[in-house]
Amino acid sequence: MSKTEPYTPQGVIPACLMPFDADFKVNEAAYRAHLQDLLSVKGITGIAINGHAAEVHALTIEEQHRAVVVTKEELQDKVATVTGIHTDSSLEAGKLAAYARKEGADCLLVFPPNFMTLGGHMRPEMITQHLQRITDACDLPIILFQFPIPSNLSYPLSTLISLCERFPQIRAIKDMIGDGNQHEQQIRELKALDNPVKTITTHSAWLIGSLALGAEGILSGAGSVIADLQVALFRAMQANDLAAASAINDRIYPTVRAFYDAPLLDMHNRMKEALVILGKMNEAHVRPPLMKPTPSEIEKIGRMMADAGLTASNVYRNAP
Template identity: 50%
Template sequence: MAIPFRPTGTIPAALLPFTADFAIDEAAFRAHLRDLASTPGVTAITVNGHASEVASCTFDEQARVMALSAEAVGGTTPLVAGVYTESTLEARRIARMSEREGASALLVFPPALFVLGQRDEMVIGHFKQIADASPLPIVLFQYPLARGEGYRLELLSKLCDQVPSIVAIKDWCADPQLHEHHIRTLQGRARPVNVLSTHSAWLYCSLALGCKGLLSGAGSVIAGLHAELLDAFQQDDLARARAVNDRIYPLASVFYSAPWVDMHNRMKEALVMLGKLPRSVVRPPLMPLGDHEKQRIRAALLASGLLR
């Protein structure tokens, strides 16, 4: 039975290592998961998300990722499984598979179709179908409204009313004012829905507003620093929070620089430099990084104190 999920704390999104011929490197993935799970402050691990290049993975590969994750750390650490698809019917299939393979919660991505517009009943129906397929707690992935895939705060409130299995949102609204509205409104409900920040480019500011946790791809590299920063805010220790953020800032500035499509590519390269991954292979259309990018990553690791 999967470990119960609590929507709080530091939840890194795992990377997915590949061999030179683009197959899943199962040994490297297990080692990566165990490294994350052993980090103090980590409360769960997300798999089959952006950080694990889910867009390039088949359904069978996603099922294998879930099985490997459960084998490696499922006995000690809750697993949050991404539900990434255009289709509500496929989302139901992924939800059932994830539950069967040992997930403790689901991270539901918005269908990209919503960039063309969305009706409230369409969005609510999508989540109700997923909740009907699996009783697992749901973390709703909130995108920026400007992209078209984000949900208005009024709609978020409706979703939380009508789909009780929604226990948190992964907030990537990219708007500090709206982010604070999310925190105050959703966490202030009679049945609170926690806000997990994924504003990793400005995490210090985000956590200062009162998020209950964070869910971030950068946690694949700096989960320990993320946990320290969250703890500092929870202890109202602003001086310590500033000191930790000074270490996070160099890496966040490199990871989340243009083009953003390379963010997880850069994180893989950082783990190779730290001796935690054997190679930094990414699947096309992503491409290997050039020497200049690698130099920037190395300089950031040095500045953060992670590489000596």
């Protein structure tokens, strides 16, 4: 990846997991190995860290800092390091952004402050101030995370457009709005801006439909397991080869059932279990209050991996 120009967020960006030991300490050796596994997938444009998949809600600021350093050591400039900015404090968000910039990150993934669930959508000046603190501290391109409507953290379309116009560092949104109608409207209106903004989908349960509506990339925790299949699907859709895309989607579907059935908050716990089953992680520990899946669910995950044709010998290399 060239460092002469700012990174353009697009294409397939797997969101990596964060391995822990049995005592819940970060397992740095396992994290480095996980990054190298993802880096081996041809066609990805970046790797997202310090996001939901990495259990960022349970990481200390020091652990988030260390993740940036370790990730850059492993990825170097081969693909982009996309660093999550996840905090309820706008002041801390600016510090996290500045640190990411100093340590060589290529892009920021900005989460809405959780406190805004109490009605922040009615006070757009709150997220404006949050982003102002970040952009004052750091000039990296931004992927703005658009949350699902039921979360009460999504931005009304008028606010989303206003933010993209006010902050030209926003080069893409990670869209999880969960509503096909608004998803398509956002894609179209963001593309129509004087400074167009890309939509990167994280609708991992319906990727083929989202890409058909015009999404220009995938940023997904499922990429921690099936990045190669996501690359193959994205390329087929870009080539307007619906037959190939449909065949790839048939292979992805069992992993959707493995990861994204209710309750949704267990999705990344399930991905860790899948990587243990596939021989890519030795252990699957999650920090409380997240809990390990039940034995019956782990058995189901194993069956779904088999139905998807994923094995220890072909994981990360299972795409056509």
